[in-house]
Amino acid sequence: MTSWAWALLPVALGIINGPLTSVTQCGGATVPPNLALCLAGHARTFGDPRVVDGLLTNLVASFGANVTTFLYLKLHDHSTKGKDRLENLKLAVDMRVGDKHKEDVRRMAHRMPNVSGLALIEDDVVFRQPPCQKSREFRVDNKSGTAWRTEETWQMLVGQLYNQYWCGVSIEQYERDTGVKFDVVIKSRPDVTFAGPAPPYCAFDYDTKACTARDWLFMLPGSVAVKALKRGYEEFEMCRTIMNRNKTKIAEIIVRASGMGKELKEDMGRPDEACQKCKKGIICPLCRRKDTPLKLIRRPGVPSGSLPGILPRHCGF
Numbered sequence: 001m002t003s004w005a006w007a008l009l010p011v012a013l014g015i016i017n018g019p020l021t022s023v024t025q026c027g028g029a030t031v032p033p034n035l036a037l038c039l040a041g042h043a044r045t046f047g048d049p050r051v052v053d054g055l056l057t058n059l060v061a062s063f064g065a066n067v068t069t070f071l072y073l074k075l076h077d078h079s080t081k082g083k084d085r086l087e088n089l090k091l092a093v094d095m096r097v098g099d100k101h102k103e104d105v106r107r108m109a110h111r112m113p114n115v116s117g118l119a120l121i122e123d124d125v126v127f128r129q130p131p132c133q134k135s136r137e138f139r140v141d142n143k144s145g146t147a148w149r150t151e152e153t154w155q156m157l158v159g160q161l162y163n164q165y166w167c168g169v170s171i172e173q174y175e176r177d178t179g180v181k182f183d184v185v186i187k188s189r190p191d192v193t194f195a196g197p198a199p200p201y202c203a204f205d206y207d208t209k210a211c212t213a214r215d216w217l218f219m220l221p222g223s224v225a226v227k228a229l230k231r232g233y234e235e236f237e238m239c240r241t242i243m244n245r246n247k248t249k250i251a252e253i254i255v256r257a258s259g260m261g262k263e264l265k266e267d268m269g270r271p272d273e274a275c276q277k278c279k280k281g282i283i284c285p286l287c288r289r290k291d292t293p294l295k296l297i298r299r300p301g302v303p304s305g306s307l308p309g310i311l312p313r314h315c316g317f
Contacts, residue, residue, distance in 0.1 A: 026200050026202035030202060032064055032066050033065045033184055033201055034066050034068070034180060034183050034222070035063070035065035035066065035067045035068070035182065035183070035186065036070065036174075036185045036186070036222070037055075037060075037068070037069050037070070037185075037186050037188070038072070038117075038170065038171065038185065038186070039069070039071050039072070039073070039188055039190040040070075040072035040073075040166055040187065040189075041073075041163050041190050042073075042074045042076075042190065042191070043120075043190045043191075044190075044191055044298075044300075045191040045297040045298065046073060046108055046109075046190040047101050047105040047107075047108055047300060048297055049108070050297055051108070051193045052111050053193075054194045054295070055112070055193055056111070056112075057194075058195070058196055058198060059194045059198050060113055062198045062199070063198045063199075064201050065183075065184065067113045067114060068114045068116050068174065068182070069112040069114060069117075070116065070117035070167060070170045071109050071112065071117060071118045071119065072117075072163060072170075073118075073119065073120050073121065074121045075120060075121060101300075102120075105120070116174055117170040117171075125162075126155065127155055130238075131239075132239035158233075161233040164218075164229045164233065165229065165233035165234070167185075168225070168230035169230065171185060171225065171229070172226045172230075175226075182222040182225070183207070184219065184220070184221065184222055184225075185220045185226075186217065186218070186219050187217070187225075187229060188217040188218075189216050189217070189296070191296055191297050191298070192213075192216045192296050192297075192309070193294070193295055194292060194295075195295040196292060196293040198292045199290060199292070206219070206221055207221055209221070211311055213294055213309050213310060213312070214309055216294065216309055217311065291311070291313050292310060292311040292313075293308065293309075294310060294311060295307070295308060295309070296309060
């Protein structure tokens with residue numbers, strides 16, 4: 001991997017807590033948890049106010065935790081997901097943001113609460129295969145006709161593992177330097193926002209349960225989050241992650257080998273009994289949580305250029 005400079009930059013923005021209504025809903029006397037929110041990946045639409053507005057209103061204020069933000073924002077993107085190598089070459093667009101958009105990204109970053117880790121990556125990030133036995137290396141085959149064996153896809157997949165790793169390392173360093181311990185950690189893409197209000201913190205069993213929304217967002221107990229976020233890239237560097245199979249195997253690596261299925265206790269991914277999906281004809285108990293709508297904003301300023309998603313009330317994998 002090429003070297004580039006990144007640093008944890010303290011930004012004196014102050015901690016933004018949720019409104020009093022969240023504390024009231026949670027019993028009034030309860031202490032709001034410490035939440036580490038890490039947005040890591042390509043900042044293609046992070047400069048769009050809709051992303052940060054949704055996070056501030058529907059996550060920070062509605063959830064009601066003491067939020068500390070960590071940002072790893074890449075200002076370029078060569079990744080493509082064409083059906084084959086030829087389509088990758090046709091679709092490959094350098095999405096390096098211009099000066100104006102760069103300032104939009106920077107301005108939105110400073111709107112986030114208590115920013116304690118900020119890295120704006122302007123140069124290409126290129127990963128190198130660690131010295132492994134040949135049988136465990138990813139074999140790039142640009143002539144195979146499948147996009148899942150190309151160099152571009154390999155860079156994209158390892159980059160996703162590194163995004164999570166950066167979050168884990170940054171949160172770990174912050175906890176070590178400040179003595180603060182996070183009760184819950186959310187790792188998300190910088191182009192994903194909350195399209196509706198999240199339930200207050202007391203509606204989540206964040207001490208023992210883990211949640212995921214596609215591969216967009218992970219909500220993890222603070223006790224295991226750092227190890228979970230770091231594991232995927234560490235395994236790649238130690239040649240324990242074999243990325244030379246097919247699309248299904250690679251997708252599994254991103255979601256499972258990133259630590260979610262290894263660091264979490266067996267029951268952390270299971271839904272609460274009260275939140276199980278209902279079967280036809282059975283009266284279901286009420287669940288304090290509701291599905292929280294999410295939105296991936298693909299193009300800035302274009303309402304239709306987005307994809308819906310949810311953080312499900314029946315948290316689980």
